Amino acid sequence: MRRLIWHDQTLNTAIHWQCSDGQLEELARLLAGLGIRQADICLNGWRRYCPDLKGVQKYLSLRGRTSLAEPELGLAEQLGMKGVALVCNAARQDRFNLLLASAMRDADRRCLQSSLQLEDISVLSAPELAVIAEQVNGYDVASIIYDDRKAKGDPLSAFEQLVIIIRKVNCPAEVCLGNAFGLATANSLAAVKAGITHITTAVAGIGGYAPWEEVVFAVKQLLGFDCALPQDMAGICQQAAAVLELSIPESKAIIGQSIFAHESGLHVDGVIKSPELYEPFSPELVGLKRQLIIGKHSGSIAIKTKFSAWGIGLEDIECKHLLDRVRTLAVKKKAAITDIELQQLYRSSLKEQNYART
Structure with missing residues (x-):
């Protein structure tokens, strides 16, 4: 089974937003906790405020990302980087060979591994891809990066193009995909199926990446890759976003805090009995954790399950009285009932029942 390698862009976004050295180091620590070991940094962006990267x-x-036309290889060497990604537009081949030859000589002199990042490559035809592959094969590049940050491609075309590239070039291929139309995840899966193992991503898609x-x-569940997931994956992603002073939407796929929240009575009953029918994983x-939301749509099963988790067994008559109170309060609040409010309603209900008995 191929091993997938993640090239992070979360850190690059943090540098673009001019986060402090401490924030950058903390973000790098969290990324490492997710199993991410590599990050690409735009050298021009770094120059804007020159953060200290030693902690990172x-x-x-x-790996430094720099323009092929004006490569800042000396800066990459100064920052202790082992490689660079030379960025150029795939559709504009003016002086391509001359520029690449010059950059490769300088990179070799500085002991930097050089990758070639081709922007807008997704718009090229098969014959045009073959021409580029032939040109690239004339140089000792570490990898060729399929750059579709403008999100012009789709999974079918990306798969077809990447199969051509993998067959034609003599070096490994990577992908760097934008998420402008919500297709970055699908395009990444297509890339993996085509044979790609190096994928650019960002936590929660921060910065517009996959x-x-x-x-x-997805590659673990759908394609069967043996990807190790940290136990607190969602929590670490939340912390990484918090370092950037961002909050991840509660409905965010995979890591949103409320994606396993259930309220409707019939729905809750089904989740408790057969969770695999209602939850994708x-x-x-x-x-x-699965959350049972108590509100105006809740039924007796949700109430009983909630109290059972607190070590309290409710009789049917108790549950009925409490459910009436829950629905009344939920309608009045126009919102769900908190655990504290639910417990207060229960105590109030108990007092009334005890008073009625006397």
Whole structure:
């Protein structure tokens, strides 16, 4: 089974947003906790405020991204990077060979591994891809990067193009995919099926890239790859977003805090009896827990299950009285009932029942 390698862009976004050195190091630590070991950094973006990357490099191996037309290879060497990605537009081949030859000589002199990142490559035809592959094969590049950050491709065309590239070039191929139309995860899966093993992602899709958690979980569940998932995967992703002062939507696929929340009475009954029919995977796989939301749509099963988790067994008559109170409060609040409110309603109901008996 092929081993997948993740090239992170979350850190690059943090640098673009001019996060502090401490924030960058903490983010790198969290990324390493997810099993991510490499990150690509835009050298031009780094120049804007020159953060110290020594703390980051304790956790991640960095590759500098720079323009082929004006490569900043000296800066990459100065920052202790082992490689660079030379970026150029695939559709514009003016002086391509001359520029690449010059950059490769300079990179070799500095002992930097050079990858070639081709922007807008998704718009090229098969014959045009073959021409580029022939040109690339004339140089000792570490890899060729299929760059579709503008999200012009789709899974079918991406698969077909990547199969051609893999067959034609003499070096490994990578993908760097944008998520403007919500296809980055699907395009990444197509890339893996085509034979790609190096994939650019970002936690929660931050910065407009393929969401790491979606891609890693999909290749594990759907394509059968042996990808190790940290026990608190969702929590670590939440922490990484928090470092950037962002919050992940509760409904976010794979890691959203409320994606396993259930309220409707019939629905809750079904989830309790056969969770596999209602949930695509076990919440524990990503460090989440199933939540029973108590509100105006709740039924007796949800109430009994909730109290059973607290070690309290409700009789049918108790549950009926309590459910009436829950629905009244939920309608009045126009929102779900919190656990504290539910417990208060229960105590109030008990007092009334005891008073009625006396």
